Amino acid sequence: MKLTATGNQTVGPYFHIGLSRMLIPVVAGPDAEGKRITIHGRVLDADQKPIPDALIETWQANAFGKYAHPEDMQDKPLQKGFLGFGRVATDDGGAFSLTTIKPGRVPGPGGILQAPHVEVSVFMRGLLRHLVTRIYFPDEAGNAEDPVLRLVEPDRRATMIAKKVPGSEGVLEWNVNMAGENETVFFDF
Amino acid sequence: MGTNTILDMRGYRRPEPGTQPAYLFPPYKSTLRRAPTKPLVLLPHTLSEVTGPVFGHDAISPGDDDLTHANGGEAIGPRIIVSGRVLEEDGRPVPNALVEVWQANAGGRYRHRNCQPHSPLDPNFNGYGRVMTNSEGRYRFQSIKPGPYPWGNHSNAWRPSHIHFSLFGPAFVSRLVTQMYFEGDPLLPFDPIYNSIPDENARKLLISSFDWETTVPDHANGYHFDIVLRGRNETPMENKR
Numbered sequence: 001m002k003l004t005a006t007g008n009q010t011v012g013p014y015f016h017i018g019l020s021r022m023l024i025p026v027v028a029g030p031d032a033e034g035k036r037i038t039i040h041g042r043v044l045d046a047d048q049k050p051i052p053d054a055l056i057e058t059w060q061a062n063a064f065g066k067y068a069h070p071e072d073m074q075d076k077p078l079q080k081g082f083l084g085f086g087r088v089a090t091d092d093g094g095a096f097s098l099t100t101i102k103p104g105r106v107p108g109p110g111g112i113l114q115a116p117h118v119e120v121s122v123f124m125r126g127l128l129r130h131l132v133t134r135i136y137f138p139d140e141a142g143n144a145e146d147p148v149l150r151l152v153e154p155d156r157r158a159t160m161i162a163k164k165v166p167g168s169e170g171v172l173e174w175n176v177n178m179a180g181e182n183e184t185v186f187f188d189f
Numbered sequence: 190m191g192t193n194t195i196l197d198m199r200g201y202r203r204p205e206p207g208t209q210p211a212y213l214f215p216p217y218k219s220t221l222r223r224a225p226t227k228p229l230v231l232l233p234h235t236l237s238e239v240t241g242p243v244f245g246h247d248a249i250s251p252g253d254d255d256l257t258h259a260n261g262g263e264a265i266g267p268r269i270i271v272s273g274r275v276l277e278e279d280g281r282p283v284p285n286a287l288v289e290v291w292q293a294n295a296g297g298r299y300r301h302r303n304c305q306p307h308s309p310l311d312p313n314f315n316g317y318g319r320v321m322t323n324s325e326g327r328y329r330f331q332s333i334k335p336g337p338y339p340w341g342n343h344s345n346a347w348r349p350s351h352i353h354f355s356l357f358g359p360a361f362v363s364r365l366v367t368q369m370y371f372e373g374d375p376l377l378p379f380d381p382i383y384n385s386i387p388d389e390n391a392r393k394l395l396i397s398s399f400d401w402e403t404t405v406p407d408h409a410n411g412y413h414f415d416i417v418l419r420g421r422n423e424t425p426m427e428n429k430r
Contacts, residue, residue: 001280003417005202006394007209007386009368010219011353014301018291018317018353022248046222053303059241059361069240071359085242108235109198119237119361126219128210128385130366132232152230179226186225187232188203189362 008129013053015123020089027058027086027100032079034063034101039135039162039172042094043122046179050094054124054176058086058098058135060117065104074107102137108147115142115149122176122186132189135174136161152185159184200234201362201419202278207388216381218342234362241361244287246321253319256292256332264314266295266333268409271369271397274326275356278420282326286418289355290330291317297338297350307339331409337376349376349383358418369414370396 011019028034043054061067061084066076068084084103088096100118108114118135136143138161143149149157159182162172177184213224232238257264271290275283293299293316296308300316316335320328337347351368358365370377377383377396386392394417403411 003276003278003280004208004391004394005204005278005419006365006367006417007391008366009210009353009382009385009395010217011355011366012368013303014291014293014299015353017299017301017315018289019355021317021319022289046226049222051223057364059237061237067236067240069243071240072236083242106236109233114235114237117237121361121364123366124223126217126221126223128212128214128217128220128382130364131212131225132362148233148235151233156227178223183225183227185227186229188229189232189238 010125010128011055011123013125015053015055016089019055019087022087023089024085024087025098027060027084027098029081032062032082032101034104035170037100037102037170037172039098039100039174040165041096041174041176043090043096043124043176044094044178048177048180050090051124051178052090052092052094054090054094054096054122056086056088056090056096056098056176057121057123058100059119060084060100061103061106063101063104065106067106105142110147112145112147113142115140115146117146117148131186133176133184133186134160138162138164138172156185198235198239199421199424200239201360202422204419205391208386208391210385214381214385217385238362239360241359241363242357244285244321244357246285248287249319249321254330256314256316256318256330259313259315262313264294264333265311266314266336268331269334270329270331270403270405270409270411271352271414272327272329272400272403272411273414273416275322275328275358275416275418276326277418281420282322282324283358283418284322284324284326286322286326287357288320288322288328289317290319290332290352292332292352293335293338295333295336297336299338305339308336329403334371334410342381347376347379349374349380354416356416356418363418365416365418367395367416371412372396372398
C-alpha cells in the first residue's frame with residue numbers, strides 16, 4: 001500500500017489558540033547537564049519588518065550528544081526530564097527567547113561527527129508549509145567540517161551561526177530573515 | 190554506535206510532485222513577503238532529522254478531546270465527532286502521535302485578539318483540543334462545526350469551514366500542520382489556501398467525509414479524516430533522492 005502524505009497548510013494567524021497551550025521556552029531544566037545558554041532573536045519578513053505571529057520549534061540532543069528518542073542507539077547517557085523540544089511564539093516586536101543547554105555532537109553521514117546544532121521549524125501565517133533551518137554555535141571548531149553546513153554556500157553559512165552577545169555570558173543572538181539580502185538558509189527537508 | 194548504523198540510516202520519503210504547497214503562492218497574499226527567495230538546500234536525513242520529540246500520555250488531560258463544553262456551559266452550533274487514523278505512507282498506523290487542534294466557533298469567530306468581531310464569541314467555546322493516537326493510530330474528538338469566516342486576502346474573501354491540525358510523528362521531519370475541510374463546502378473552489386496544493390487528488394485528501402459509522406443519534410454528526418505522515422525510504426541510498 002502506498003498512500004499520499006497529507007499536504008501541509010498554514011498555521012494561520014490564530015495558531016496561539018491551539019499551540020500556545022504548550023509553549024516550552026525552557027528546554028533544559030536545572031537538572032540537565034551542560035552549558036546553559038539563552039538564544040534571543042527576531043523573525044523578520046522580506047522588508048525587514050518584525051513578524052509578530054511566528055512560532056519557532058526546536059529539537060536538539062542533550063549535552064552528551066544523545067537524543068531522547070528510541071532510534072538513537074548510541075551508548076551515551078540520557079538526562080531525566082530532558083525532552084529536547086522547545087516551542088516559542090514571537091511577540092509584537094517579532095522577538096523570541098529560548099533557554100536551553102548547548103547540545104553535544106551527534107553522528108552524521110559517513111560517520112563524520114556533526115557540529116553542535118539545534119534543529120528549527122518555523123511556522124507562521126503566510127507559510128503554507130513550515131520551514132526548517134538549524135542553529136549552530138560560534139567559535140566551534142566542528143563547524144568547519146560539519147557535513148550539513150558544508151552543503152551551504154560559504155557566504156550564507158553565517159545565517160545559521162548564532163552570534164555572541166558581548167558582555168553577556170551564555171547569551172546568543174540568532175535571527176530569522178525570511179527573505180532578502182541576509183535570508184536565512186532554509187532546507188528542503 | 191558503529192559506523193554501520195550511521196550508514197544504514199534510513200531517511201523519510203520526499204514528497205511526490207504537486208502534493209505539497211509551494212512557499213510562494215501569490216493568490217495567498219501573505220506568502221509574498223514571507224516566502225524564501227533563495228533556493229532551499231537539500232537536507233540529508235541524519236540522526237537529528239529521523240528523531241523528534243516523544244510525548245507521553247501525560248501531555249493530554251481528560252476533557253482535552255471535547256471542545257463542546259467550556260466555562261461551565263455548552264457551546265452553540267452543530268455538534269460533530271471527528272475521527273480517523275494517523276498512518277504512514279506505507280499504511281502502517283502511527284501510535285502515540287500528539288494531535289493538537291484549534292478552530293473558529295459556529296459563527297466563524299476565533300477566540301483571538303486579532304480576529305475581527307464579524308460575529309460574536311461564544312462564551313462556552315474556546316476552540317482548542319488535544320488528543321493522542323492509540324495503538325492502532327486512531328484518534329477522536331468532539332467539537333462544534335466551525336463556521337466560514339471572512340478575511341482580507343481579496344474582495345469578499347471567505348475561508349471555508351476548517352479545523353487546524355498539528356501533528357508530531359516519529360521524527361523531526363514528519364512534523365505536519367494542516368487544515369481539515371468539510372465535504373461539500375461551496376467555498377472550497379475559491380479558497381487560495383486549500384488550492385495551494387497543486388495536485389487535485391492530494392488536495393482532496395484534506396476534505397473530511399460525513400460518516401454514518403460515528404454519527405451518534407440525537408447527538409452529533411460524524412466526520413472521518415485520515416492523516417498520512419511521511420514514510421521511510423526502503424533503503425538508505427534513497428536519501429540522496
